[in-house]
Amino acid sequence: MKSNVFDYKQRAIDIVSKMTLREKIGQVTQIVFNVDNINEACETIRKIQPGSLILCWSPLGGKEEQRSVRIEELNTAQKVAVEETECHIPMLFGRDVIHGHHIAFPVPLTMVQSFDFDLINQAYDSIRQEAISDGVKWTFAPMLDMSHEPRWGRIVEGPGEDPYLGELFAKACINGFQTDNHSDKGAMLACAKHFVGYGASEGGRDYNHTEISDYNLYNNYLPAFRSAVDCEVATMMSAFNDINGVPVTGSKRILTYVLRDELGFNGFVLSDWGGIYQLYAHQGYCENSYEAAKSSLTAGVDMDMTCNCFLNNIEKLLEDQEITVQELDTAVLRILETKLKFGLFENPYAENIGYNKDEHLALAQKLAQESIVLLKNNKNILPLSRNAKVAYCGNFKDEGIEMVGTWSLDFDRGLIKNFRETINEEAPDIDLIDFDDNNCSAEDCASNTDCILAIIGEKREVTGEASSLADISLPKSQIKMLKQLKQSGKPLIGVFCFARPMAFGKDDDLFDAILWCGHGGTKAAAAAVSVLLGDSEPQGRLSASLPHSVGQIPLYYNALPGSRRINGYYGDIDPSIKNYYDCVGAPNYPFGYGLSYTSFKISDFSCEREKVNKQYIESGKKIKVTFSVENTGTRKGICVPQLYIRDLVGSRMRPLRSLIDFKRIALEIGEIVQCEFEIGLKQMGFYSETGEFLLEKGKFELYLGEDCLANQKIVFELI
Ligand code: GLC
Numbered sequence: 001m002k003s004n005v006f007d008y009k010q011r012a013i014d015i016v017s018k019m020t021l022r023e024k025i026g027q028v029t030q031i032v033f034n035v036d037n038i039n040e041a042c043e044t045i046r047k048i049q050p051g052s053l054i055l056c057w058s059p060l061g062g063k064e065e066q067r068s069v070r071i072e073e074l075n076t077a078q079k080v081a082v083e084e085t086e087c088h089i090p091m092l093f094g095r096d097v098i099h100g101h102h103i104a105f106p107v108p109l110t111m112v113q114s115f116d117f118d119l120i121n122q123a124y125d126s127i128r129q130e131a132i133s134d135g136v137k138w139t140f141a142p143m144l145d146m147s148h149e150p151r152w153g154r155i156v157e158g159p160g161e162d163p164y165l166g167e168l169f170a171k172a173c174i175n176g177f178q179t180d181n182h183s184d185k186g187a188m189l190a191c192a193k194h195f196v197g198y199g200a201s202e203g204g205r206d207y208n209h210t211e212i213s214d215y216n217l218y219n220n221y222l223p224a225f226r227s228a229v230d231c232e233v234a235t236m237m238s239a240f241n242d243i244n245g246v247p248v249t250g251s252k253r254i255l256t257y258v259l260r261d262e263l264g265f266n267g268f269v270l271s272d273w274g275g276i277y278q279l280y281a282h283q284g285y286c287e288n289s290y291e292a293a294k295s296s297l298t299a300g301v302d303m304d305m306t307c308n309c310f311l312n313n314i315e316k317l318l319e320d321q322e323i324t325v326q327e328l329d330t331a332v333l334r335i336l337e338t339k340l341k342f343g344l345f346e347n348p349y350a351e352n353i354g355y356n357k358d359e360h361l362a363l364a365q366k367l368a369q370e371s372i373v374l375l376k377n378n379k380n381i382l383p384l385s386r387n388a389k390v391a392y393c394g395n396f397k398d399e400g401i402e403m404v405g406t407w408s409l410d411f412d413r414g415l416i417k418n419f420r421e422t423i424n425e426e427a428p429d430i431d432l433i434d435f436d437d438n439n440c441s442a443e444d445c446a447s448n449t450d451c452i453l454a455i456i457g458e459k460r461e462v463t464g465e466a467s468s469l470a471d472i473s474l475p476k477s478q479i480k481m482l483k484q485l486k487q488s489g490k491p492l493i494g495v496f497c498f499a500r501p502m503a504f505g506k507d508d509d510l511f512d513a514i515l516w517c518g519h520g521g522t523k524a525a526a527a528a529v530s531v532l533l534g535d536s537e538p539q540g541r542l543s544a545s546l547p548h549s550v551g552q553i554p555l556y557y558n559a560l561p562g563s564r565r566i567n568g569y570y571g572d573i574d575p576s577i578k579n580y581y582d583c584v585g586a587p588n589y590p591f592g593y594g595l596s597y598t599s600f601k602i603s604d605f606s607c608e609r610e611k612v613n614k615q616y617i618e619s620g621k622k623i624k625v626t627f628s629v630e631n632t633g634t635r636k637g638i639c640v641p642q643l644y645i646r647d648l649v650g651s652r653m654r655p656l657r658s659l660i661d662f663k664r665i666a667l668e669i670g671e672i673v674q675c676e677f678e679i680g681l682k683q684m685g686f687y688s689e690t691g692e693f694l695l696e697k698g699k700f701e702l703y704l705g706e707d708c709l710a711n712q713k714i715v716f717e718l719i
Contacts, residue, residue: 008337008341013337015087016336019332020086021318024328025310025311027050028297028332029304030053030305031308032306033054033077035055035073038077041077046080049085053092054094055093055094056273062096064374065408065409068284069135070135078091078349078350079349081348089345090345090348092345094138094139094140094270094454095140098140098142098406099111101410103126103411103521104404104405105123105364108143108157109156110499110520111372112371113140113372114540115664116367116370116596117168117169117171117172119370123363123364123367124173126355126363127176127177128177129186129354129648130177131188132350132353133353134350135351136188137189137350138235139188139597140170140237141149143158144166144192144228145198145221146161149553149554150547151469151472152204152500153406153468154407155199156463156464156519157464160591162557162591163224164223164659164660170192171228174228174232182343183346185346185347185353190228190233192228194240194241194272195225195239196239197239198239206466207240210242214244215688217243223532225259226263229264229265233265235269235450237271238272238301239272240275249275249299250285251641252299254300255300266710268338269303269563270303272308274307275296275307275593276296277292277307277309279296289309289312289313297310297331303335306525320394322668325573361523363526364521365523365530368526371518372516372531373539373588373593374447374513374514375593376511376595377597378491379491380454383533384533385430386429386430388450389433390433390452393481393482394455394478395455395457397454398418399418400417400418400421401459402460403497404460405519405521407464416522419455422433422526427529438480458500472502473503473506473550474507492511496515497515497524498518499519501545503553514681515538516589533703538595539596542589542590542593545569548586548588551580551582556591557656559656561656565577566585568585569585570656570657574700592659593709597637598635598669599633600630600637600639600667601629602627603627604626605615607625609716611719612716613718613719617684617718623679624678625702626715627641627704628672629641629665630671630672634669636668636669638667640664641675641704642708643702645657645658645660651688661677661679663675684700697718698717699718702714702716
């Protein structure tokens with residue numbers, strides 16, 4: 001059920017007609033909530049009458065554990081806005097609730113590896129309940145920045161390298177936060193960010209320039225935001241980066257013509273922290289604060305996050321007739337319409353609606369388990385025997401906290417158990433014999449253990465905002481120790497807790513088995529041990545390619561063809577040329593990849609038509625492809641057949657492969673199921689560099705398999 005459009009639009013117009021200029025300027029201003037001095041905070045609210053308080057106390061809030069705000073504090077502040085001002089407009093309380101609140105779910109890049117967007121939607125519904133119970137009405141999520149840059153710490157906050165997964169993630173997250181009934185007091189406002197293209201930060205260096213062609217923008221960076229708009233996302237956050245040399249925060253083309261006129265967004269746009277200030281302070285796009293306020297307001301920013309540029313300049317801009325009252329009113333109306341739509345006037349005060357903690361913990365563990373990718377399992381060494389004698393080592397072997405990941409402002413430390421505690425609890429007969437950098441004798445290992453279990457990872461501080469890495473190989477001290485232990489001849493099992501894609505091609509052979517766990521949140525250890533012991537099946541699939549070496553970056557599956565046969569990603573290399581003299585051109589592990597403890601056979605792949613009429617597809621009709629999947633192994637398991645497409649010849653070059661659909665299918669031993677996919681206009685067409693959607697005649701190849709290297713191929717022709 002959606003709010004009646006007329007109601008809140010007309011009501012917003014009525015409110016604005018009675019507002020003073022100062023009240024309007026306050027409404028387009030977001031200030032930091034000075035929670036350490038409530039009286040001072042309330043005085044500021046009386047004076048400025050801000051439209052929103054941000055519950056974050058530094059530009060790098062994601063790097064810190066910031067105390068949760070108490071509901072009483074929020075309601076005290078809200079009372080001032082609602083009862084002690086002339087316009088009685090409630091404030092929005094915004095916070096970065098990115099992948100959890102008291103209970104951390106896996107970071108987005110990890111959770112997307114589950115390919116289970118129904119479960120992700122349930123996760124965000126739970127996260128909403130926890131955040132609302134603390135009075136947070138507005139979250140600055142989902143982060144939808146598609147990226148090809150594992151050096152960029154913020155790749156972990158988004159959906160990875162594939163636009164289609166980005167679309168699904170946007171939908172699952174936004175619907176989880178906003179619920180079906182936006183005016184329900186338990187509903188939250190979501191904020192799709194960072195619009196648009198931040199994930200292309202050159203060199204993976206955060207806050208850097210981005211070089212994105214318009215063709216790439218429309219086909220790779222915008223799809224997830226299109227999906228967000230289709231889900232009626234309440235707000236958008238403008239990105240720090242530039243498109244065609246114009247910072248997005250000052251770009252009318254991006255924030256108005258593309259976002260509103262082309263995508264149809266009708267909520268309001270919030271600048272990012274300092275985004276308006278940066279236009280003159282760093283980006284050389286504006287002379288000063290006055291110019292930056294004008295540029296961003298007229299471009300389409302409706303609310304200024306913490307810069308006070310609007311607060312300090314709009315009155316003079318109006319006097320100087322540099323902006324019009326209509327431009328200011330437009331921004332105020334958008335904010336008020338959104339507040340009315342989400343019932344803020346009816347329910348301005350926070351209320352602890354409570355939630356079921358045990359249910360959320362179980363959901364967090366289930367999602368973390370489904371997100372774990374089995375990269376290798378030589379000689380089926382996994383699942384681990386429950387009475388194994390284990391050489392126990394690795395920089396994360398006693399870790400728990402680090403796996404909650406970046407942007408975990410409110411997580412409850414008391415809910416976290418580390419790997420050692422979890423193994424002892426779940427498999428008390430496993431004998432954990434400690435080894436480390438200083439005690440890694442191969443002889444001891446050989447004579448006292450059955451296998452080596454190395455739990456290694458990266459700390460959350462090197463992921464997330466302002467956290468780029470030039471070296472994304474495995475920690476050298478860990479590899480040195482493991483090479484020593486491996487001389488024992490014992491099999492080496494790796495449990496990898498790296499949130500970003502890592503480049504470990506040169507060390508891969510050291511390991512006989514690898515569980516790729518990402519930063520799995522509060523229940524990361526429980527999830528990993530469950531898969532390690534075979535209590536749950538490994539079922540995750542990579543949401544971003546894992547390169548052999550950092551030198552290959554950018555390396556992603558849905559690349560455009562080269563001018564010669566150089567597509568090492570798919571092994572299609574002309575022997576007379578080399579991608580690199582010193583490295584292969586293929587990834588260490590490709591997008592969509594993941595093993596099971598069982599095995600599957602995908603067969604009978606067929607398409608209902610070899611030729612299909614263009615008009616038939618343009619009319620909205622689809623064609624079916626069918627196939628069967630069989631569990632040919634010795635355990636039940638989850639198969640994730642994936643369908644990729646390639647448009648062989650077009651007016652623009654098309655990607656070598658693009659994921660267009662997939663299924664998650666649970667199969668008992670020996671079970672066979674018949675499956676089908678439907679493909680139509682959305683899957684066959686693409687955007688031109690001007691945003692025109694094109695469907696062109698010609699041949700298409702369809703690939704079906706268990707990752708992007710899928711080799712079962714069908715060709716059909718659009719005539
Ligand atoms: C940060 C981030 C943004 C976050 C905002 C508020 O700089 O770029 O993602 O929502 O500030 O913390």
